[in-house]
Amino acid sequence: MTEATDVYSPFDPAFQADPYPAYRRLRDEDPVHRHTDPPFWALSRFEDVWDAVRDHGTFSSASGLTFYEDEIGKLGLAPTMVMLDPPRHTVLRRLISHGFTPRRTAAMEDRLRAFVRARLAVMREREAGGETVDLHRDLSSPLPTFALAELLDVPEADRARFGPWVSALTTFQDQGFDTGAMLEGSGARAVAEMFAYFGGVIAERRARPGDDLISVLTTAEADGERLTDWDVLGFCFVIVAGGNDTTGNLVSHAVALLSGRPDQRGLVARDPSLIPNALLESLRLEGSVQALGRTTTRPVAIRGVEIPAGEKVMLLYGAANRDEREFGPSAGELDVTRAIPRHLGFASGVHFCIGSHLARLQARVALEELLAAHPRVDVDQPRAKRLMSPFTRGWVSLPAYLGGQPMCG
Numbered sequence: 361m362t363e364a365t366d367v368y369s370p371f372d373p374a375f376q377a378d379p380y381p382a383y384r385r386l387r388d389e390d391p392v393h394r395h396t397d398p399p400f401w402a403l404s405r406f407e408d409v410w411d412a413v414r415d416h417g418t419f420s421s422a423s424g425l426t427f428y429e430d431e432i433g434k435l436g437l438a439p440t441m442v443m444l445d446p447p448r449h450t451v452l453r454r455l456i457s458h459g460f461t462p463r464r465t466a467a468m469e470d471r472l473r474a475f476v477r478a479r480l481a482v483m484r485e486r487e488a489g490g491e492t493v494d495l496h497r498d499l500s501s502p503l504p505t506f507a508l509a510e511l512l513d514v515p516e517a518d519r520a521r522f523g524p525w526v527s528a529l530t531t532f533q534d535q536g537f538d539t540g541a542m543l544e545g546s547g548a549r550a551v552a553e554m555f556a557y558f559g560g561v562i563a564e565r566r567a568r569p570g571d572d573l574i575s576v577l578t579t580a581e582a583d584g585e586r587l588t589d590w591d592v593l594g595f596c597f598v599i600v601a602g603g604n605d606t607t608g609n610l611v612s613h614a615v616a617l618l619s620g621r622p623d624q625r626g627l628v629a630r631d632p633s634l635i636p637n638a639l640l641e642s643l644r645l646e647g648s649v650q651a652l653g654r655t656t657t658r659p660v661a662i663r664g665v666e667i668p669a670g671e672k673v674m675l676l677y678g679a680a681n682r683d684e685r686e687f688g689p690s691a692g693e694l695d696v697t698r699a700i701p702r703h704l705g706f707a708s709g710v711h712f713c714i715g716s717h718l719a720r721l722q723a724r725v726a727l728e729e730l731l732a733a734h735p736r737v738d739v740d741q742p743r744a745k746r747l748m749s750p751f752t753r754g755w756v757s758l759p760a761y762l763g764g765q766p767m768c769g
């Protein structure tokens with residue numbers, strides 16, 4: 361059991377278990393915070409994070425997104441789109457948006473729904489047999505893996521390989537890009553395997569293009585520019601690493617939050633048209649991405665504090681999204697009817713999440729099906745296990761009762 365803390369200490373398990381008291385203290389007392397070991401700055405107020413993330417000229421992504429040094433070099437990769445600044449980022453983003461459209465995503469809805477229904481049927485059977493089901497492991501986590509595999513048209517038999525790749529990449533990031541551990545460990549094998557695998561898929565689609573996203577990207581063209589194999593590989597890498605856990609955790613966070621507030625759960629179950637807003641509210645309150653970094657390209661003054669050029673600045677999306685100055689005195693409470701004109705759950709500016717439409721679609725379908733069949737779904741909070749990380753917020757395990765806790769009647 362960890363003691364609650366209001367000290368911002370990204371590596372401390374107590375902070376990771378409940379970062380919100382520390383975020384509040386930062387916003388109120390130290391909004392331009394200097395962290396010393398490792399050295400970086402942390403912005404926590406909505407207005408400051410919003411302004412910084414939209415000013416890519418001053419806050420660059422080109423030196424990585426964490427507070428670790430030489431993150432890109434240690435990854436051993438050429439930078440992918442999320443670690444590029446304009447103008448190169450603009451070219452890549454335009455070409456990728458050409459294929460990764462909301463229309464392509466929307467066309468997946470029926471397949472996603474069938475997948476969710478099948479998972480729920482299995483979970484029901486287990487529960488009827490006396491087992492406790494795990495909402496995260498049995499539903500939320502497999503859903504985005506299925507979605508990405510469909511999007512990229514990966515054969516059924518290969519899909520089970522995605523999970524270990526994602527865990528290896530997130531562990532690598534959470535352990536501080538420890539290259540020693542990475543190179544010796546399963547992490548290196550996973551990344552090498554992933555690259556070899558997608559390299560093969562890209563070559564095959566160039567030879568025999570289909571209707572899938574990879575085929576579309578290999579032929580995309582804008583202003584005489586085309587994507588290289590590396591660009592397409594880099595995109596596959598970013599979406600497998602950044603589109604899986606984040607989406608699974610959005611579903612699990614939403615169910616966990618609603619389960620803690622039966623009144624709100626009742627509202628959404630009775631009126632499913634509230635689901636998209638309830639998901640946005642969940643993302644605001646419990647964002648899968650809590651913090652990402654930038655590097656200053658010039659000296660910049662924020663609230664009278666001078667940040668020199670070349671410094672790492674962490675943008676605490678999770679803190680900004682609970683800022684009372686933006687969301688009012690109830691900022692820390694779940695309100696599925698809240699008007700949310702802007703938030704930072706998918707960031708903002710040039711790197712605004714390009715997969716947000718796919719994430720929202722998956723989460724909507726999951727909640728629609730779950731709440732229609734199990735309007736009193738309940739999470740066993742004391743037995744749930746959180747993912748511990750300085751950058752992301754999520755679940756390892758979320759035991760649940762589909763029919764509601766037996767003692768709740």
Ligand code: HEM
Nearest residue numbers: 441442599603606607610648649706707711713714715719
């Ligand atoms: C709830 C789920 C998701 C969350 C919370 C999330 C969050 C984010 C955030 C915060 C960023 C900005 C990164 C930055 O500030 O540097 C981002 C970018 C990105 N996301 Fe997502 N994401 C989610 C789902 C997805 C999905 C499903 C995909 C793709 C299938 C995806 C692909 C990307 C890509 C490619 C970028 C980089 C965009 C760019 O650099 O222009 N994400 N995401």
